[in-house]
Amino acid sequence: EVIVTPIEDVDGEMLGALILGFPFVNNTERSLTDYSHIKSGMWLDGRMFSTSLAPADEVEINTNMRAMVEQKSREKEGTFNVEIDGEPHQVFFQLMNKDSKFPPTYQVSIYSMAEIISAQQDLRWRVVAFGTLVLLGGLLISLFLSHGFSAPIRDLVKATGEIQTGNFEVRVPVRS
Numbered sequence: 370e371v372i373v374t375p376i377e378d379v380d381g382e383m384l385g386a387l388i389l390g391f392p393f394v395n396n397t398e399r400s401l402t403d404y405s406h407i408k409s410g411m412w413l414d415g416r417m418f419s420t421s422l423a424p425a426d427e428v429e430i431n432t433n434m435r436a437m438v439e440q441k442s443r444e445k446e447g448t449f450n451v452e453i454d455g456e457p458h459q460v461f462f463q464l465m466n467k468d469s470k471f472p473p474t475y476q477v478s479i480y481s482m483a484e485i486i487s488a489q490q491d492l493r494w495r496v497v498a499f500g501t502l503v504l505l506g507g508l509l510i511s512l513f514l515s516h517g518f519s520a521p522i523r524d525l526v527k528a529t530g531e532i533q534t535g536n537f538e539v540r541v542p543v544r545s
Contacts, residue, residue, distance in 0.1 A: 408479040412462065414472050422479070426453045430460060430477065437462070439474065450482075457482040 371390040392441050401524055410419025410427075412434050416428040446463040459482055462475045524541050531539040 389492065406481060410477050411465075412475040412477050417477065419477075424436075429453060430479065433460065434462065434475065435475070438475075451479075453479070453481075 374387045374389075375383055376385045376387055408419065408421040410417050410422055412418070412431070414497055415431065415435055417431050417434070419427065422430070429451050433451055437447055437449060445467065446461075448461050451458050451460055451504065453536075459480050461478045461480070465474045514533055521541075521544060528539045528541045
């Protein structure tokens with residue numbers, strides 16, 4: 370962070386400037402990355418400023434941010450997907466200085482989609498496995514029920530055949 374203060378004489382004539390500078394420690398960005406695995410930074414004048422992103426990752430985000438800002442002419446907020454280190458990430462951006470005469474500055478947050486996609490695939494397999502088990506269970510129950518309904522009908526058909534041959538002493542047991 371840099372602070373510039375003009376030095377003037379009694380008549381208001383500028384004699385020079387006092388410039389003080391000290392490093393700005395951004396604990397917020399570091400904490401956000403440590404606790405939530407969300408990487409973040411600021412995008413200004415076509416360049417990403419971040420302590421949580423590797424320089425190679427910044428190049429990919431810079432390219433996409435430039436395209437988004439040029440395409441939508443100072444879009445206030447949006448998202449896009451990007452691949453970083455072979456993993457899919459979603460990038461969220463928001464314009465910080467909406468009505469300023471300074472160049473647009475965007476807050477950028479990068480969230481890894483790897484865990485979400487893994488959980489989605491796991492859930493998909495669980496649903497398929499559970500659905501298959503339920504389908505097989507339903508099939509077994511329907512076979513059992515159909516056998517339970519068809520056995521008395523077979524007994525009736527067999528008894529009817531006996532009656533046709535002249536055996537009137539045949540009896541069909543009543544099950545229920």
